[in-house]
Amino acid sequence: MEQHLPNLKSLEGVGDMNRLVIAFCFTIFLVFLFQSPFIRFVYAQENGSYGILIKTYFKDDYRQMLISVKKPNYEGVKLSEVTITKNDTEILKLQCNQCSLITTPWFKVIKGEPYLIKVKTVNGIVITNVFYSSEHVIESLPLDCWLGNEYNENYNEYLSVFETAYNKLIEIIGYEIAEKGVTMNRVPWSAAWAGDGFFVYGISKDFHELVIKNKLYLPGRSAVYNDPEYGEVVIDTKLVLDTRFHELAHVVVDPYPSYLEESFACFFEIELFRLLGYEEEYVTAAGDNIDRYITYVGDDYEKTAPYIKGELGWPGPWIGAYIIEDFIGYGEYEDRILDYISSLGYTEYPEFVNDMGWDFLTKYFNYLRTVEHPDEYNDDQILHYYFSLAADRDLSSVFEIWGFETILPDVYSFVKGMDNGIYFNSYWTPSPSWKGWERLARGATASGIAAIRHEGKIYLVVRGLNNRLYYGELEEDTGRFTGWVHLGGVTLSKPAITIDKSLGYMWIVVRGMDNGIYIKKRILSTGIWTNWIKLPGATSEAPATAALNGKLFIAVKGASDNSIWFGVYFEEVDNFGGWVKVSGATPSAPDLAIDHSGYVYLAVRGMDNKIYYNQFNGVNWLGWKRIPTGSTIQGPAILFDDENNFHIMVTSSSGDGSIYHCYRDVATGTWTPWSKLSGKTPSEPELT
Numbered sequence: 107m108e109q110h111l112p113n114l115k116s117l118e119g120v121g122d123m124n125r126l127v128i129a130f131c132f133t134i135f136l137v138f139l140f141q142s143p144f145i146r147f148v149y150a151q152e153n154g155s156y157g158i159l160i161k162t163y164f165k166d167d168y169r170q171m172l173i174s175v176k177k178p179n180y181e182g183v184k185l186s187e188v189t190i191t192k193n194d195t196e197i198l199k200l201q202c203n204q205c206s207l208i209t210t211p212w213f214k215v216i217k218g219e220p221y222l223i224k225v226k227t228v229n230g231i232v233i234t235n236v237f238y239s240s241e242h243v244i245e246s247l248p249l250d251c252w253l254g255n256e257y258n259e260n261y262n263e264y265l266s267v268f269e270t271a272y273n274k275l276i277e278i279i280g281y282e283i284a285e286k287g288v289t290m291n292r293v294p295w296s297a298a299w300a301g302d303g304f305f306v307y308g309i310s311k312d313f314h315e316l317v318i319k320n321k322l323y324l325p326g327r328s329a330v331y332n333d334p335e336y337g338e339v340v341i342d343t344k345l346v347l348d349t350r351f352h353e354l355a356h357v358v359v360d361p362y363p364s365y366l367e368e369s370f371a372c373f374f375e376i377e378l379f380r381l382l383g384y385e386e387e388y389v390t391a392a393g394d395n396i397d398r399y400i401t402y403v404g405d406d407y408e409k410t411a412p413y414i415k416g417e418l419g420w421p422g423p424w425i426g427a428y429i430i431e432d433f434i435g436y437g438e439y440e441d442r443i444l445d446y447i448s449s450l451g452y453t454e455y456p457e458f459v460n461d462m463g464w465d466f467l468t469k470y471f472n473y474l475r476t477v478e479h480p481d482e483y484n485d486d487q488i489l490h491y492y493f494s495l496a497a498d499r500d501l502s503s504v505f506e507i508w509g510f511e512t513i514l515p516d517v518y519s520f521v522k523g524m525d526n527g528i529y530f531n532s533y534w535t536p537s538p539s540w541k542g543w544e545r546l547a548r549g550a551t552a553s554g555i556a557a558i559r560h561e562g563k564i565y566l567v568v569r570g571l572n573n574r575l576y577y578g579e580l581e582e583d584t585g586r587f588t589g590w591v592h593l594g595g596v597t598l599s600k601p602a603i604t605i606d607k608s609l610g611y612m613w614i615v616v617r618g619m620d621n622g623i624y625i626k627k628r629i630l631s632t633g634i635w636t637n638w639i640k641l642p643g644a645t646s647e648a649p650a651t652a653a654l655n656g657k658l659f660i661a662v663k664g665a666s667d668n669s670i671w672f673g674v675y676f677e678e679v680d681n682f683g684g685w686v687k688v689s690g691a692t693p694s695a696p697d698l699a700i701d702h703s704g705y706v707y708l709a710v711r712g713m714d715n716k717i718y719y720n721q722f723n724g725v726n727w728l729g730w731k732r733i734p735t736g737s738t739i740q741g742p743a744i745l746f747d748d749e750n751n752f753h754i755m756v757t758s759s760s761g762d763g764s765i766y767h768c769y770r771d772v773a774t775g776t777w778t779p780w781s782k783l784s785g786k787t788p789s790e791p792e793l794t
């Protein structure tokens with residue numbers, strides 16, 4: 107083909123003729139169309155250039171077009187007439203008066219054949235474009251850029267690449283865009299941008315750079331042009347891909363949060379090369395991406411988020427493209443990328459997530475469309491939310507490393523480790539996974555841990571190895587721990603802790619050395635602790651407590667039998683209402699929690715080791731219900747999270763200390779299957 111390409115040096119000086127060429131283009135069109143092609147590529151003069159912009163709707167062989175005319179500053183020009191022809195046959199002629207946009211009726215096209223769109227503006231300018239149509243893509247280019255009928259095959263091969271790219275993107279996002287296709291508009295000035303259903307890419311002196319970048323495309327169809335300014339330039343019939351892939355992604359892919367859109371466009375600019383089988387280009391470009399990450403972010407990973415959001419300037423979108431790439435994984439290219447990295451002098455590169463493959467993105471776009479995020483989330487948290495859903499695990503640790511504001515967990519669990527250490531874990535409901543156990547830097551305990559979460563802090567009470575009670579506070583977002591202070595008093599069991607938000611009181615309830623039941627209050631606003639108050643009655647196990655609107659609820663197992671007792675302490679008048687026996691029996695410590703309707707839930711291990719709960723409506727107990735599956739040989743832990751999901755955690759009935767969790771989904775009313783956490787505990791767990 108090379109010998110058919112023109113001497114491109116003839117381009118010099120042609121640009122000045124641009125207006126003239128445009129004005130006469132239609133008159134010469136028929137000659138142009140049927141004679142051997144004369145390459146008429148011109149550098150457009152910015153001020154004199156007009157571009158026809160088209161957005162197309164696709165339906166089988168039919169197309170509907172929205173046609174407008176713009177100047178380089180993207181200012182619209184009024185139209186008076188639009189004509190569409192194929193060969194010399196007029197297909198459509200539309201008159202209008204001072205229109206900025208003309209909508210054609212649906213008309214039938216023959217795919218792969220050139221059509222001519224001639225537009226007249228109210229100021230007397232006539233502009234002509236050629237367009238080719240494939241199944242989901244239209245290429246529309248100024249007549250002056252068209253190579254002629256002889257190159258139909260090239261244009262159609264080029265379109266078929268875009269057709270494949272478009273279909274790949276649709277496959278990945280999992281739904282068809284509204285227009286059912288994309289229009290590529292080539293404009294006679296330097297530009298690249300995308301709108302709904304169309305994108306624009308321009309011609310300018312910068313064009314050379316794009317050509318060189320993609321010279322591997324359409325091998326064997328290139329010509330060499332010696333540019334006085336740029337030197338040897340390889341021209342592949344002016345059909346280049348990277349900008350087009352980038353803009354195509356902008357049209358098709360609609361990510362959230364919006365600061366990721368540019369990153370997705372950069373990501374697909376590379377990945378479409380790989381997906382379409384142009385590995386060389388992909389590997390080179392992907393290598394560049396890692397290089398950018400290493401150069402700009404380096405070991406200071408917290409710069410990732412500010413870069414992506416554009417707060418640190420260039421190359422923000424490419425940093426985002428890198429992290430998206432990290433989710434996809436490098437697979438077969440990894441070795442070559444590592445070679446590339448080592449050629450840059452690096453021995454390692456950051457990889458934050460396991461290879462989740464392309465399914466990750468498909469799931470992400472599916473969740474974006476089908477699952478509403480909670481209203482109160484900001485952009486960072488929305489990103490964390492949807493990416494975690496797609497990854498099927500909580501990504502808070504990696505998002506924290508990258509400097510994003512993450513979502514606090516829905517649930518924390520605290521357990522005594524097999525080494526008596528104090529361990530905690532966190533759980534995030536939409537992406538059901540536990541983050542992993544972390545040991546609190548200090549302390550050891552003889553029993554399970556008491557924990558209550560309140561306004562960004564987790565308040566903890568434990569029974570020390572010497573039976574003394576210790577109190578500490580853990581900050582949720584920073585993980586900072588105050589250390590332990592002696593609370594006064596001793597206990598034989600796991601303590602209980604709760605907060606009455608209405609009064610700002612924290613309550614500690616313990617089983618004393620005499621099996622008596624003791625309570626102690628802290629006023630949160632002043633930090634003042636009251637002395638221990640002994641309640642009537644006794645217990646042989648850890649007590650349970652919960653508080654709401656001035657009432658402190660306490661449940662205990664009987665001291666000498668398996669009976670279950672419940673009492674209310676009226677906080678404002680410091681008066682205990684006495685114990686009431688609840689039907690049923692348990693061999694272990696009970697637990698209490700309050701749901702969003704104010705019902706008090708009491709959960710126990712039954713005499714058959716099954717797990718039961720009862721609801722108190724303020725007057726009566728509504729009767730025991732069994733959790734459908736599961737059993738345990740210790741007291742269960744229960745909690746209602748912010749969404750009112752009902753969580754239960756137990757240790758295994760086999761006695762090996764394995765830890766299990768499930769919850770009743772508030773939306774469906776169904777229980778999730780039990781999931782086994784890592785690790786083991788010898789004591790009853792705690793949820794908060």
Ligand SMILES: [Zn+2]
Pocket residue numbers: 352356368371
């Ligand atoms: Zn872009």
